[in-house]
Amino acid sequence: xxxxxxxxxxxxxxxxxxxxxxxxxxxxxxxxxxxxxxxxxxxxxxxxxxxxxxxxxxxxxxxxxxxxxxxxxxxxxxxxxxxxxxxxxxxxxxxxxxxxxxxxxxxxxxxxxxxxxxxxxxxxxxxxxxxxxxxxxxxxxxxxxxxxxxxxxxxxxxxxxxxxxxxxxxxxxxxxxxxxxxxxxxxxxxxxxx
Amino acid sequence: xxxxxxxxxxxxxxxxxxxxxxxxxxxxxxxxxxxxxxxxxxxxxxxxxxxxxxxxxxxxxxxxxxxxxxxxxxxxxxxxxxxxxxxxxxxxxxxxxxxxxxxxxxxxxxxxxxxxxxxxxxxxxxxxxxxxxxxxxxxxxxxxxxxxxxxxxxxxxxxxxxxxxxxxxxxxxxxxxxxxxxxxxxxxxxxxxx
Amino acid sequence: xxxxxxxxxxxxxxxxxxxxxxxxxxxxxxxxxxxxxxxxxxxxxxxxxxxxxxxxxxxxxxxxxxxxxxxxxxxxxxxxxxxxxxxxxxxxxxxxxxxxxxxxxxxxxxxxxxxxxxxxxxxxxxxxxxxxxxxxxxxxxxxxxxxxxxxxxxxxxxxxxxxxxxxxxxxxxxxxxxxxxxxxxxxxxxxxxx
Amino acid sequence: xxxxxxxxxxxxxxxxxxxxxxxxxxxxxxxxxxxxxxxxxxxxxxxxxxxxxxxxxxxxxxxxxxxxxxxxxxxxxxxxxxxxxxxxxxxxxxxxxxxxxxxxxxxxxxxxxxxxxxxxxxxxxxxxxxxxxxxxxxxxxxxxxxxxxxxxxxxxxxxxxxxxxxxxxxxxxxxxxxxxxxxxxxxxxxxxxx
DNA sequence: TATGAATGAGTCTTCATTCAT
DNA sequence: AATGAATGAAGACTCATTCAT
Numbered sequence: 001x002x003x004x005x006x007x008x009x010x011x012x013x014x015x016x017x018x019x020x021x022x023x024x025x026x027x028x029x030x031x032x033x034x035x036x037x038x039x040x041x042x043x044x045x046x047x048x049x050x051x052x053x054x055x056x057x058x059x060x061x062x063x064x065x066x067x068x069x070x071x072x073x074x075x076x077x078x079x080x081x082x083x084x085x086x087x088x089x090x091x092x093x094x095x096x097x098x099x100x101x102x103x104x105x106x107x108x109x110x111x112x113x114x115x116x117x118x119x120x121x122x123x124x125x126x127x128x129x130x131x132x133x134x135x136x137x138x139x140x141x142x143x144x145x146x147x148x149x150x151x152x153x154x155x156x157x158x159x160x161x162x163x164x165x166x167x168x169x170x171x172x173x174x175x176x177x178x179x180x181x182x183x184x185x186x187x188x189x190x191x192x193x194x
Numbered sequence: 195x196x197x198x199x200x201x202x203x204x205x206x207x208x209x210x211x212x213x214x215x216x217x218x219x220x221x222x223x224x225x226x227x228x229x230x231x232x233x234x235x236x237x238x239x240x241x242x243x244x245x246x247x248x249x250x251x252x253x254x255x256x257x258x259x260x261x262x263x264x265x266x267x268x269x270x271x272x273x274x275x276x277x278x279x280x281x282x283x284x285x286x287x288x289x290x291x292x293x294x295x296x297x298x299x300x301x302x303x304x305x306x307x308x309x310x311x312x313x314x315x316x317x318x319x320x321x322x323x324x325x326x327x328x329x330x331x332x333x334x335x336x337x338x339x340x341x342x343x344x345x346x347x348x349x350x351x352x353x354x355x356x357x358x359x360x361x362x363x364x365x366x367x368x369x370x371x372x373x374x375x376x377x378x379x380x381x382x383x384x385x386x387x388x
Numbered sequence: 389x390x391x392x393x394x395x396x397x398x399x400x401x402x403x404x405x406x407x408x409x410x411x412x413x414x415x416x417x418x419x420x421x422x423x424x425x426x427x428x429x430x431x432x433x434x435x436x437x438x439x440x441x442x443x444x445x446x447x448x449x450x451x452x453x454x455x456x457x458x459x460x461x462x463x464x465x466x467x468x469x470x471x472x473x474x475x476x477x478x479x480x481x482x483x484x485x486x487x488x489x490x491x492x493x494x495x496x497x498x499x500x501x502x503x504x505x506x507x508x509x510x511x512x513x514x515x516x517x518x519x520x521x522x523x524x525x526x527x528x529x530x531x532x533x534x535x536x537x538x539x540x541x542x543x544x545x546x547x548x549x550x551x552x553x554x555x556x557x558x559x560x561x562x563x564x565x566x567x568x569x570x571x572x573x574x575x576x577x578x579x580x581x582x
Numbered sequence: 583x584x585x586x587x588x589x590x591x592x593x594x595x596x597x598x599x600x601x602x603x604x605x606x607x608x609x610x611x612x613x614x615x616x617x618x619x620x621x622x623x624x625x626x627x628x629x630x631x632x633x634x635x636x637x638x639x640x641x642x643x644x645x646x647x648x649x650x651x652x653x654x655x656x657x658x659x660x661x662x663x664x665x666x667x668x669x670x671x672x673x674x675x676x677x678x679x680x681x682x683x684x685x686x687x688x689x690x691x692x693x694x695x696x697x698x699x700x701x702x703x704x705x706x707x708x709x710x711x712x713x714x715x716x717x718x719x720x721x722x723x724x725x726x727x728x729x730x731x732x733x734x735x736x737x738x739x740x741x742x743x744x745x746x747x748x749x750x751x752x753x754x755x756x757x758x759x760x761x762x763x764x765x766x767x768x769x770x771x772x773x774x775x776x
Numbered sequence: 777t778a779t780g781a782a783t784g785a786g787t788c789t790t791c792a793t794t795c796a797t
Numbered sequence: 798a799a800t801g802a803a804t805g806a807a808g809a810c811t812c813a814t815t816c817a818t
Contacts, residue, residue, distance in 0.1 A: 629814080
């Protein structure tokens with residue numbers, strides 16, 4: 001299976017990118033981690049950059065599908081928020097390294113390299129899903145009317161994705177537990193109701 | 195004032211580091227932005243790394259002082275949280291570039307370079323301030339008893355600092371407004387109380 | 389004089405390119421010949437390719453000027469041929485290495501690299517000068533009517549430029565002597581008139 | 583027929599070498615053009631260099647035989663020149679790629695690689711045939727007495743072989759026509775006799 | 777005969793840093 | 798204080814070649 005080998009190598013590369021940052025990662029580090037010589041990676045991939053590309057686009061494709069499934073279910077705003085958050089933490093669980101890379105590198109990649117233009121597209125698409133849901137929630141009286149929607153969106157987005165930087169799959173908390181804790185905080189706040 | 199010139203150069207360097215990432219930034223880019231030649235920076239600084247060092251430690255010194263002032267005021271847990279968050283957004287307002295660099299680079303710098311060990315110290319110190327406050331809040335019944343304290347701390351910490359990546363000083367929202375919106379979300383949740 | 393240094397380095401590079409071929413020449417060989425380290429060349433030039441570019445375009449600019457001066461004199465066809473040939477051998481005398489490189493590399497460079505499109509432009513321009521002169525010569529009865537103009541042009545062109553591969557400036561024959569011998573052959577043939 | 587396959591592969595290799603130059607040609611380009619994988623070529627040939635070797639020596643063997651046949655006919659100097667030129671253009675017709683490679687690469691191969699020493703031998707042999715014929719022609723009063731024999735030889739040699747760089751078999755001119763045009767130019771000149 | 781995967785040496789290029797002026 | 802020219806180490810990438818299957 002040629003596909004199998006590629007996937008292994010990409011998984012290895014993603015771990016190294018996530019650990020050291022894309023720029024600070026040398027092709028040799030990836031090769032060492034994968035157990036072959038640096039030059040041999042070029043039998044499988046065009047360049048270091050195209051490895052990054054495949055890692056990010058595989059993750060984004062899956063995330064997009066997940067978000068679309070959630071939106072297609074046409075739940076109420078609160079339930080949609082719950083589903084988007086839960087879906088996000090599941091993606092972090094399955095693509096931890098890719099998410100960490102995305103979090104660190106997406107901004108300047110999208111800004112400076114045409115090849116990574118799809119990162120900006122994805123970002124806008126996800127923003128649309130979130131902003132729409134929040135607005136709908138405010139409109140129907142499920143969310144507080146005094147929210148700054150854009151600011152809230154940023155808070156929510158960042159807190160979710162930044163979890164990739166400390167999350168370790170298989171440890172202590174399952175994605176669903178983290179999502180639940182997180183939703184409790186965001187939906188109802190940490191202050192005790194009086 | 196040679197000190198004055200250093201500060202200017204460091205501010206320039208911080209902007210470039212924040213925009214491109216520390217590793218991806220070349221000394222030449224900094225020099226171009228500052229209007230001199232790459233080699234000339236070495237009259238003012240020992241190395242690229244020492245520029246980073248000065249930028250981060252200046253920011254952390256100020257942040258530490260801010261946090262200590264808050265804690266010294268011995269406010270209640272909710273008010274302490276409010277003060278810490280507000281102080282944090284003020285730091286972002288004043289040291290945006292440094293915060294963005296810190297957010298992106300602190301983890302691996304602390305882990306891999308002895309010189310940056312103080313980053314881990316600072317991190318632990320800030321964690322202590324937050325965890326203590328949250329615990330105290332739960333203990334005295336101001337915060338909900340079912341919180342996972344460490345998880346909540348991470349949510350709060352990351353969301354606050356990551357704001358440096360999109361915040362633009364002087365635009366739309368003042369630090370205090372952002373802090374207020376953020377506190378509303380975190381303390382009371384986005385869901386409308388019924 | 390920064391220009392002075394560049395010119396020296398380019399002259400060195402041209403010699404090495406001419407001796408080994410562009411592709412077979414390593415940047416290190418050029419650097420060795422110039423007495424500095426390979427990386428240091430990049431202080432002066434963007435790339436190995438841009439060295440080649442400068443070498444070729446400097447030569448072509450001069451050649452173009454020379455040809456234009458000849459054409460501007462509006463001599464008769466035979467005298468124009470004599471002047472073009474003499475001018476060509478003078479260029480070989482002054483830019484021997486560049487001519488040798490041009491002779492070996494121009495075709496595929498022009499065909500495969502947009503950057504070197506000007507090589508094709510120059511080729512067409514020179515072809516125009518030659519073809520026009522030959523045609524005029526046939527029309528006015530100075531050259532034989534049974535010539536295949538294009539074929540003759542190719543013979544003449546190639547024989548002139550290929551001389552760069554064996555010509556050594558300062559040795560035995562001056563450019564003018566070579567031109568004279570050459571013109572005798574081409575204009576009147578090697579066979580004795582009977 | 584394993585020999586058949588080899589010949590096909592060598593013909594393909596020769597085309598690619600001629601188009602891109604030996605050094606700039608990768609084994610993979612040859613393999614692509616031949617419809618197999620790069621590694622598979624090594625079942626047929628020892629190395630890239632030995633492909634070049636076979637291509638050049640096959641051509642030179644044939645050329646040598648052709649020249650020897652001409653000389654063996656013991657024609658007069660003018661007729662010998664005519665025969666040598668015609669034979670040369672026939673070789674270009676049949677081994678266009680090999681001639682183009684020879685023209686471009688022979689000099690430095692002969693100078694730098696012992697394996698290709700036979701290129702220098704062949705060159706000397708051909709030079710002998712030409713120089714002898716020209717000298718004889720001058721001696722018996724068929725060629726002009728004021729010729730610089732060596733210079734004339736170079737003119738003739740280069741013009742003939744360089745035709746390989748533009749000649750396309752099967753197009754417009756047959757080798758015999760090209761030879762005739764060329765001989766007209768060289769023997770009698772392009773100027774109209776008055 | 778040919779493939780797929782790998783090797784390892786070498787190439788161009790980048791860049792932090794140095795230093796005489 | 799700053800420049801201009803260089804160093805030298807390292808990095809991405811290429812490519813002829815090998816070999817088990």
